[in-house]
Amino acid sequence: MEIKNICCIGAGYVGGPTMAIIAQKCPSINVTVVDINEKRIAAWNDEDLSKLPVYEPGLDKVVADARGRNLFFSTEVDKAIDKADMVFISVNTPTKTYGKGKGMAADLKYIELCARQIARVATTDKIVVEKSTLPVRTASAIKSILDNTGNGSNAKFQILSNPEFLAEGTAVTDLLDPDRVLIGGDTSTEEGKEAIQALVSVYANWVPQNQILTTNVWSSELSKLTANAFLAQRVSSINSLSELCEKTEADVDEVARAIGMDSRIGPKFLKSSVGFGGSCFQKDILNLVYIAKSYGLVEVADYWEQVIIMNDHQKRRFAHNIISTLFNTVSGKKIAFLGWAFKKDTNDTRESAAIYVADELLNEQSNISAYDPKVQAEQMYADLDYLNTRSSEENRNGLTAFDNAYDACKDAHAIAVLTEWDEFTTYDWQKIYDGMQKPAFLFDGRDVLDTKKLEEIGFVCYTIGKGM
Ligand code: NAD
Numbered sequence: 292m293e294i295k296n297i298c299c300i301g302a303g304y305v306g307g308p309t310m311a312i313i314a315q316k317c318p319s320i321n322v323t324v325v326d327i328n329e330k331r332i333a334a335w336n337d338e339d340l341s342k343l344p345v346y347e348p349g350l351d352k353v354v355a356d357a358r359g360r361n362l363f364f365s366t367e368v369d370k371a372i373d374k375a376d377m378v379f380i381s382v383n384t385p386t387k388t389y390g391k392g393k394g395m396a397a398d399l400k401y402i403e404l405c406a407r408q409i410a411r412v413a414t415t416d417k418i419v420v421e422k423s424t425l426p427v428r429t430a431s432a433i434k435s436i437l438d439n440t441g442n443g444s445n446a447k448f449q450i451l452s453n454p455e456f457l458a459e460g461t462a463v464t465d466l467l468d469p470d471r472v473l474i475g476g477d478t479s480t481e482e483g484k485e486a487i488q489a490l491v492s493v494y495a496n497w498v499p500q501n502q503i504l505t506t507n508v509w510s511s512e513l514s515k516l517t518a519n520a521f522l523a524q525r526v527s528s529i530n531s532l533s534e535l536c537e538k539t540e541a542d543v544d545e546v547a548r549a550i551g552m553d554s555r556i557g558p559k560f561l562k563s564s565v566g567f568g569g570s571c572f573q574k575d576i577l578n579l580v581y582i583a584k585s586y587g588l589v590e591v592a593d594y595w596e597q598v599i600i601m602n603d604h605q606k607r608r609f610a611h612n613i614i615s616t617l618f619n620t621v622s623g624k625k626i627a628f629l630g631w632a633f634k635k636d637t638n639d640t641r642e643s644a645a646i647y648v649a650d651e652l653l654n655e656q657s658n659i660s661a662y663d664p665k666v667q668a669e670q671m672y673a674d675l676d677y678l679n680t681r682s683s684e685e686n687r688n689g690l691t692a693f694d695n696a697y698d699a700c701k702d703a704h705a706i707a708v709l710t711e712w713d714e715f716t717t718y719d720w721q722k723i724y725d726g727m728q729k730p731a732f733l734f735d736g737r738d739v740l741d742t743k744k745l746e747e748i749g750f751v752c753y754t755i756g757k758g759m
């Protein structure tokens with residue numbers, strides 16, 4: 292079966308870049324990305340490519356190549372669904388904030404709405420692809436909705452799981468050259484196998500066949516949660532040791548290097564930090580913990596929950612270290628934040644460590660001045676407001692955003708580096724030092740700065756896993 296029209300529901304950090312690459316690499320397939328968020332769709336269609344709603348290095352060029360040719364962004368969801376042979380569901384699956392499973396389970400309401408909408412409008416057969424990250428066994432719920440809530444047409448549905456492994460900030464290269472593409476489907480029927488092959492053929496336009504892995508649906512769904520849990524576990528593991536390093540004069544980078552050269556351990560994802568952020572690690576592990584609990588697997592649940600507990604500790608520890616170093620009070624003191632995004636090269640701030648560190652410092656009545664090359668003031672306020680710790684007005688009084696680092700650092704008692712943006716290494720640090728209160732403290736939560744040089748200037752520096 293040859294795919295001619297693809298619809299993707301959800302024009303976010305995954306739907307946008309993923310579909311842009313499919314369109315670029317498969318000129319014979321028409322790809323329409325739809326969303327109910329009109330502002331987001333308008334931004335995807337903006338002539339000015341610097342206004343795309345997702346900042347990813349190289350994405351503007353990919354969109355420029357394909358948009359209007361075989362890549363379209365639209366709010367006409369029904370129309371795009373009905374025209375498509377293959378419908379990707381790439382909507383958000385956040386942690387539930389209410390009811391049963393609150394704070395742990397994935398909220399599947401958007402997924403269910405998509406399934407119902409597909410069933411309602413489909414007049415021809417469709418392959419429905421789970422691109423969102425979902426609890427294992429969600430495909431059975433989607434199938435039940437698709438098979439039982441139809442519009443009377445004879446449309447038949449096959450469900451595939453095709454989780455996305457891209458990381459933000461490197462989405463374009465990850466999509467162009469993925470370690471693997473994972474496709475789960477119903478391997479027990481001919482129709483199921485055909486559907487799997489149809490999606491394999493799409494990816495085969497640019498991904499070598501031996502890197503396209505096919506499995507049953509449940510393995511595919513569970514592998515995505517497992518991959519994120521393993522990745523986050525590595526970060527929490529090295530972060531747990533960063534605290535021990537600070538007590539013992541071991542250097543966390545030297546330890547990471549020493550263990551990473553063991554080919555069984557490997558060197559990647561061992562960078563100690565102020566804590567992992569991002570929209571998925573925490574939510575997916577909490578979801579895994581919830582699933583394990585719901586099967587009565589208490590030890591399994593506790594084992595993975597520890598990854599989150601460690602991460603929360605790392606963020607809090609960083610903030611408390613700032614407070615104790617600044618003579619046990621930050622009240623009324625200006626603390627400059629360099630970076631707000633959860634990692635470099637993205638404008639995404641979801642679950643960023645910066646938000647939680649700011650929250651702790653605002654509790655101690657400090658004045659935060661923040662600068663991030665890709666994050667605006669309104670996003671920072673929205674992130675703080677979301678925590679519900681204090682009123683929106685208090686957040687606005689407590690934090691001021693700047694459009695450059697020099698102004699943000701002027702008169703500050705301390706600088707905290709929360710994101711590893713490359714540009715931070717290029718600053719005139721003498722100039723920054725001259726404008727600060729003394730002693731001029733610097734807390735590098737990302738180990739990006741050359742602290743030896745900064746100490747020669749006069750800064751008092753702390754680096755995660757290395758101490759003062
Ligand atoms: P996102 O919030 O950026 O985008 C989701 C979009 O879906 C939003 O624009 C929203 O308006 C839209 N939407 C929701 N319900 C809709 C509906 N009924 N009809 C039309 N549009 C609807 O989310 P994201 O970061 O792109 O993540 C999407 C999924 O991919 C999640 O399950 C996430 O876990 C997974 N994932 C994310 C990443 C990542 O790096 N962000 C990587 C791999 C997997």
Ligand code: UGA
Nearest residue numbers: 455456457458459526560561562564567568569571633634
């Ligand atoms: C992560 C995974 O890497 C992707 O494979 C996955 O598709 C995605 O989650 C998802 O499902 O959403 P992402 O969150 O975009 O991607 O970014 P990462 O590079 O994994 O970084 C996550 C967080 O961990 C960041 O805050 C980063 O700074 C931190 N991190 C990462 C460290 O502190 N140390 C490291 O060594 C690596």
